[in-house]
Amino acid sequence: MSSGPGAKLKDVAALAGVSVGTVSNVLNRPEQVSVDKKSRVLAAIDQLGFVRNESARSLRSGSTRSLGMLVLDVRNPFFTDVALGAENVAEDHKHSLILANSAEDTGRELAYLDLFEQQRVQGVLITPFGQVLERLETMRARGIPSVLVDRLARTDQFCSVSVDDVAGGATALTHLLSVGSVRPAFVGGPFTLQQVEDRYRGAADAAEAAGVSLQLFETPDLKFERGRQIGDLIGNLQPDKRPDAVFAANDQLALGLLQSFAANGLRVPEDIAIVGFDDIDFASQSSIPLSSISQPRHLIGERAAQLLFDEIDDENGHVHSQVVFTPELVARQSTRRHTPAITQHG
């Protein structure tokens, strides 16, 4: 198990007194090797500290045991959770997952796709940022299939795993109404983001169905700071013109609103209720625990990886499918119904 650097298959074979083919068989088809030779080989491997050279293995065998995964932001726990789900499945298939970060940068996105191709990964999980579908098609033509994650494939050329943002938006707004809101508002943007668009549409439709109008605060991004800014704006409105509940397009914005309201002396949920989207860890860890719409992150990663292996293993018979999960409400204190009889202190 110790010894000098660079022992190779040949050395192991020599020490064990067998052929290189046999050593390779011990590694790859142990059931075809007699017990005594197998143990001699294993002993030799141990003694020499032999580590198989993966480059050589995959060059000859034509298959790397790895998948590539390209996400928009590794710092975002949503994506790391999805990645962990995918990694679980990859592990079951004895593959490893190479995680890369496009950081919402077209150049980086293409560079990593190049890298994945050079590494000859068996398949790619990707949340696309730029216009890469065509590129992904040519990659598939060259034998590297891909699955879209957190994006609905509009064509039937791809498998995809996503979440029904329209339904999520509807759920959020219905919840606000159910806890007594009569002047709800939506905070989020830009509407060029499909997910923002969908979440808003779901909420707007639900409001209309209930005969309530939905106020709109459009933002250029979904960041915390922006939430604080909009929160200050809302806090300065006359109490009778101020929304009594807010649906924020994601939790970052919602946390920004929450901080601003706390600073401006607005009570949550008594003066104004808040529901976010994503249910990141910190939603539940906020001083006033934040209600949110939760996506099955781990499951998204798992399903995506399963679909990918499905295509890898059955190149021809595979039919693409679109998996759409319905997100669920997690109600917490930020939308607790305010019962006037019992004034809450906490």
Added chain:
Amino acid sequence: MSSGPGAKLKDVAALAGVSVGTVSNVLNRPEQVSVDKKSRVLAAIDQLGFVRNESARSLRSGSTRSLGMLVLDVRNPFFTDVALGAENVAEDHKHSLILANSAEDTGRELAYLDLFEQQRVQGVLITPFGQVLERLETMRARGIPSVLVDRLARTDQFCSVSVDDVAGGATALTHLLSVGSVRPAFVGGPFTLQQVEDRYRGAADAAEAAGVSLQLFETPDLKFERGRQIGDLIGNLQPDKRPDAVFAANDQLALGLLQSFAANGLRVPEDIAIVGFDDIDFASQSSIPLSSISQPRHLIGERAAQLLFDEIDDENGHVHSQVVFTPELVARQSTRRHTPAITQHG
């Protein structure tokens, strides 16, 4: 730029009417190739959609352009930030970074080290969990050096990049005293974690130097839930026996405390001040922004990668060094001095 799968160097050479050696030169030493042949080769590459096979490249050249990085928890933004810093440096060296997650599991840790060895990465950045130093030594003997991240190397056999937790602890406690605390407490554990031990020691020493006693609430882990639990415990103490300020060993704990205090009607910082450690994003995004001790995460990753390349590039002349950063206080509302004259509302 498109076309069928699997074009190889040989095909490119044939199409361009040159030898394979020349094509390889275009890829690796373009300055040694005449302009016209170079352009013909590039045209052929484009036409065939040739993508170089990285396995073959690294098998022959004996060098993979990649580093391995093994962290305790990819979900923790601290580690992703460190990884991004390391990735920047790797990129400058035209290397890619393979990020893996030991998830504080000895088995996974060893499995990934195996994987890195098989992949023949050029070097490893690691925050060790189990007893792997010996293993890392044999890896180095086989040509794969490593640098310890967020851990001080006790031997001079390794480079390491870490943070002075003792100093950080002292800073935290001194700060609490400076904003008027007379009954400070420390929350954290287990003390088998070096970092907890160090942070406590720093704080305890600072307290002693100031002639103040430091109350200790020891915890079996550093998670949010635990913080809430301890928070409830503290909240139930008699006001005159209750600490007037808490230093939490990390921000997760601190956020748990914060939530508990809010729920129990304790005002922060008026009734009790809180300072955390790590300065994660959500420290500043909490309803009551949390003071914290900030570590230069990005810089830690950069320095670690630089040290690693230093050893990779200069195998022999390299001398190991220990880089220790001093963390800095970021004071926010959770430790704002309470001036009795002006009662704060926000």
Added chain:
DNA sequence: CCTTTGTAATGAATCGATTCATTTGTGAAC
């Protein structure tokens, strides 16, 4: 005109494991 020098280009050998057609060995069946 011959030699020298230097730049471009060539292509066979090579990296280390896997594969597979072939050989060896063993026991059963006739």
Added chain:
DNA sequence: GTTCACAAATGAATCGATTCATTACAAAGG
């Protein structure tokens, strides 16, 4: 005793790029 079937083991060919010793050619110098 010969044949057959089957399992175990062999080792040469192979994957696709890189490397490097060698060749080709042109320009410069004498």
